[in-house]
Amino acid sequence: DLELFEMDRGSAVKKLLFEVFKCIENLNLSKKLFIYSHNLGGFDSYFILPYLIQYGKSPHCVTPLLDVKKKIICIQYRYSTWMSEEEMVEYGLTDSHSKKDRKQWNFIDSNRVFPISLKELCKIFDVPGKISDYNPEWNRLEFFKDSNNFKEFEEYSKQDSICLLNAVLRAREQYLKEFDVDIVNSVSAPSISLKIFRTKYLKKNIPILSRKLDAKIRESYMGGSSDCYKRTNVNGEQLKYADVNSLYPLAQTMDLPLDYVGEFKGDSLTWEEIFGYVECEIQTPDKLKIPLLSHRSDGRNIQPTGKWKGVYFSEELKEVMKHGYKIKKLTVYQFTRDTVFTDFILDLYVMKKNAINAAERYLYKLHLNSLYGIFGRDPNTLRTIIADYSEVSDVLSKYHVNTIAKVNDDLALILAQNNLDFETMSALNIELDLDLLKGTQKKVNCNVAIASAITSHARIHMIRLKTLEGITIYYTDTDSIIYSGEIPTEYMGNELGELKDELKGGVIKEFFCFGVKKYAYLDSDNNFKSVFSGIPRNSLSLEDVRELLDGKSINVKVPDQFVKSFDRFEIKIRPKIIEVKPTAYKKLVGNDYIPPAINEIDNPTSSKSPILKALIFAYKKYKKIFK
Numbered sequence: 001d002l003e004l005f006e007m008d009r010g011s012a013v014k015k016l017l018f019e020v021f022k023c024i025e026n027l028n029l030s031k032k033l034f035i036y037s038h039n040l041g042g043f044d045s046y047f048i049l050p051y052l053i054q055y056g057k058s059p060h061c062v063t064p065l066l067d068v069k070k071k072i073i074c075i076q077y078r079y080s081t082w083m084s085e086e087e088m089v090e091y092g093l094t095d096s097h098s099k100k101d102r103k104q105w106n107f108i109d110s111n112r113v114f115p116i117s118l119k120e121l122c123k124i125f126d127v128p129g130k131i132s133d134y135n136p137e138w139n140r141l142e143f144f145k146d147s148n149n150f151k152e153f154e155e156y157s158k159q160d161s162i163c164l165l166n167a168v169l170r171a172r173e174q175y176l177k178e179f180d181v182d183i184v185n186s187v188s189a190p191s192i193s194l195k196i197f198r199t200k201y202l203k204k205n206i207p208i209l210s211r212k213l214d215a216k217i218r219e220s221y222m223g224g225s226s227d228c229y230k231r232t233n234v235n236g237e238q239l240k241y242a243d244v245n246s247l248y249p250l251a252q253t254m255d256l257p258l259d260y261v262g263e264f265k266g267d268s269l270t271w272e273e274i275f276g277y278v279e280c281e282i283q284t285p286d287k288l289k290i291p292l293l294s295h296r297s298d299g300r301n302i303q304p305t306g307k308w309k310g311v312y313f314s315e316e317l318k319e320v321m322k323h324g325y326k327i328k329k330l331t332v333y334q335f336t337r338d339t340v341f342t343d344f345i346l347d348l349y350v351m352k353k354n355a356i357n358a359a360e361r362y363l364y365k366l367h368l369n370s371l372y373g374i375f376g377r378d379p380n381t382l383r384t385i386i387a388d389y390s391e392v393s394d395v396l397s398k399y400h401v402n403t404i405a406k407v408n409d410d411l412a413l414i415l416a417q418n419n420l421d422f423e424t425m426s427a428l429n430i431e432l433d434l435d436l437l438k439g440t441q442k443k444v445n446c447n448v449a450i451a452s453a454i455t456s457h458a459r460i461h462m463i464r465l466k467t468l469e470g471i472t473i474y475y476t477d478t479d480s481i482i483y484s485g486e487i488p489t490e491y492m493g494n495e496l497g498e499l500k501d502e503l504k505g506g507v508i509k510e511f512f513c514f515g516v517k518k519y520a521y522l523d524s525d526n527n528f529k530s531v532f533s534g535i536p537r538n539s540l541s542l543e544d545v546r547e548l549l550d551g552k553s554i555n556v557k558v559p560d561q562f563v564k565s566f567d568r569f570e571i572k573i574r575p576k577i578i579e580v581k582p583t584a585y586k587k588l589v590g591n592d593y594i595p596p597a598i599n600e601i602d603n604p605t606s607s608k609s610p611i612l613k614a615l616i617f618a619y620k621k622y623k624k625i626f627k
Contacts, residue, residue, distance in 0.1 A: 002144060017051040024105065032104045034184050036168050038118045038160075040109035043562065043571065045072040048107060050407045050569045052077055059386040059411055065187070066382045070403060070415065070566050074187045075107040110168060112188040114366075118164060124362045125174070127166040131159045139560055139573045174359050178351075190374035193367040201344040206375075206447055207259060211419065214379060214448055217277050217333065219311040221376055221452040224478025225294050225459050227303050228513045228584060231591045232549065239474060239484050239508035239521070242492075242499040244461065247479040249349060249368040250497040251457035253342045255315075257335030257449040264332040271321075274314045276335040277449065278327070281601055283307045285324035290473060291595045292320045292463045299610065302585070308600040313456035319463050335449060341371065349496055376451030379444040380611065385414040392626040400428065400615050404622050405567050417615060419444065424612050431616055461497060475513050482511065482521075512545045513593075515584030520545045535578055548582040555579055 005012035024033070037044040045064070049072065053059045056077060063076045080102050114121050122129030135153075137143045144150045175183045179196045186192045209217065233239055244250075257276050284291060284305045291303035295310060309330075317327050345368060352364035382402060387395055392404065392412055399416035407413055420428075458479070466473060471485035480502070492499050503523055510522040520530035522542060530540040535556050544554045561576040586593040 002141075002150075006141070013047060014051055014054070017047060018055055021052065021055045031102070032106065034106045034108055036108050036110040036164055038110045038121070038164050040075075040107060041067075041071040041073060041112070042564075045075065045107070045109075046564060046566075046569050046571050049075055049413070050405075053386060053407050053411060053413070059407075062386070064384050064413075066384065066415065068378045068380055068382065070382070073109060073112065075105075077105040077107075079103055106185065108185075108187055110164060113183065113186060113192065114167075114171070115189060118160065118167075121167045122163045124358045125167045125170040126357075126359065127163060127170055128159075129163050131156050136560055170359070171363075174363060178360065178363065188374075189366055189370040193371035194374050196367060197341070197344050197371060201341070201347075204258070204338065204340070206340065206450070208445060209260065209447055209449060211379065213260065213333065214446070215423075216279070216311060217452060218378075218448045219296075220277055220313055221448050221455065222294050222296060222301050223455060225301070225303060225462055226477045226516045227291070228475050228515055228519070228586065228593050229290060230472075230474045230593065231513055231588060233474065233484070233508070233511045234591055236509070237484050238524075239482055239511050240487075241482050241502040241508060241521075242480065242487065243502050244465075244479040245494060245498050245500050246349065246368060246496050247458050247461060248372065248454065249345045250461065251454045252345045252372055253339065253496070254453075254457045255337040256340050256453045258338040258340060259336045260449075261334040261336060264334055265330075267329055269329075269332050269334065271314075271318060274332055274334065275337050276314055277311055277333040277452075278314050278317055278329055279309070279311045279331040279333075280317065281307065281309050281328040281330065282312075283326040283328075283601075288324075288595065289592070290466055292323060292466065293325065294459065295598070297598070302596055304596045304598045306598040306600075307602070308598055309604075313453050315453075316456045316460055316463075319460050323463075323467060340450065344371070372451050372454045375447045377444060377446040379419045379446060381418040381444060383416045383418050385416060387412055387414055389626070392622070396619065396623055396626065400425070401618055401622060402615065403567060403618065404626075405569060407569070417611070420611075424609065424615075427612055428615055428619075431612075432619055465491070465499075474511060475519055477517075482508065482519075510542075512549055513584075514548060514582045515586070518584070532580055535580065540580070544580075548580065551582055553579050553581045 001012050001015060004015065024035075037048075040048075049062070049064055052075065053062045056062050057079055061077055061079050063078075065073045065075070067073055110121075116124075119130050119133075135156075137149075138153055144153065172183055175181050175192070179199065181192065181195045181199060183192055186195065255275070261276070282293065284293070284307075288305045291305055293303070293312070293316070294301045295304055295308055296302075297304070314332075317325075321327060348364050348368050352361055352368065355361035355364060383399070385395055385399070386407070388410060389412055392414065395401065395414055395416070399414075400420055401414060402417050403415040405413040405415075462476060462479070462481075465481055465487075466476060468487060468491075471483045471487060473481060473483045475482040481499075487499060492501070494500065506524040508521045508523055511519070512521070513519040514532075517531060517533035520528070520532075520540060520542075522528050528538075528542050530538050530545060532540060535558055539556050539558070540548075540554065547554060556578050558576050558578055560573050563572045563574050564570070565572075584593060586596060588594070
């Protein structure tokens, strides 16, 4: 209703969505419906959730599931066709009394299940796809005053829904055929990977760590190591670009921690005996040009020189000790070792090599890389509470509130933190002078010791490449390396863990690097590529990059940005220009980037954890608003 939309956007959107919900209800389909949206968490949920809460017979019929970044994973809506929730309570009835009459809608984000664009998803599963790419003109309300334009948008939207449905149905058939697994009700690719693993490959129980042990070992859980070493290739030196074939699947075939043995202080275990995690003090060799060990500092991973304290997987420490790192053991968290995922990975890898179509190849590749992630899930989950505004103050006194979002003038959606460790809860209660804040616990099936060991094995593989003799490294990413010189032929190939030549015999003629995830190159076929975090790939030209090399900044106009506010369930469209600067976190001396030097042993720093700071800020903010 464009006329209503111009006068009252909220009422227009409410009217539209209520009509959609009523239509679904009147279809009277199965008792349990699965409704897919490709980017539910990043877009559609901002409209669906607040209006579904208002539409339901009771706001408590709606249960959203969110991740720790406050992104909606799925939304469940349960209702009875013959009696309201309030009536059930009034008459003392339980769920079992109305089970045959209860229905459930499940809104699922297909982009979490298949983390690729809808256009690519349709192509892979060979179904008719989108009519066209998204037209930025549709962001302007005035554009729809022409009825032809509105008709074009309407047809585009219908085909979006049709092609998503067809792609999901085709994918479901493929999973049943290949893995005998039904993907319905799965909310992510890792959860499907776990289903596949359990059906055939799970031979031993995988334990869940205690909350205290999880918190300690989670300190070691870091991603891949990306670093820059040289600004450009001088004197026309030709560079090569190689990528590790299936790095994370390779890491999953290695020995992994399984059962927790116990805690050992100092040198009570030798390095030969140790397998697990070590809290330790680290000192790097002097004049180290290519640091090998990552360290989390100010919320990001860096590769420093100097001295610091941390928790690391034992096998990664053993690897860097070969190159002069000095490690002082403080506490060892010892585990048994097992090749938990080897059969799963090797079978899927062979299947991927023998795949006969794009769909098979995509599915095998997806699950080769996504299984381990589910074991690294953060146990600090979010609990959702829907309350009247008059009840918010009481909720603040009982739960660790993270966010309060406005549903309408009467209702609020409150996100409270589950599973906080004892130290964080104690610090929070002391800081806020609260006695009643106890926290809530919800079991999360995860094992960060396994996930962290896998990311560590991936870094170990890259350490061995970084320390090869006869090459000069310019840049490394999580699973790739840009270098000059010759890598021994035994490292090259198409098998698991071997290096592939990304340029297929070509070379890099011109290379430019301005920091991590900020590089560009011109290859021997005159193809120019640019990768700069924050803007789409290949947004910069060769001339732009040369200007950056001269110390100038470049303004890049990117597609309109959808700026989202969870607190207000609001999305605004804004044009955006990003300034790209020729700066890096590392100091540049000549053509060389110098690693940051730190000393956190002699000059220790202490600060509140990010989650503690966020919860203190949220409590003070909302207590003031709802006093």
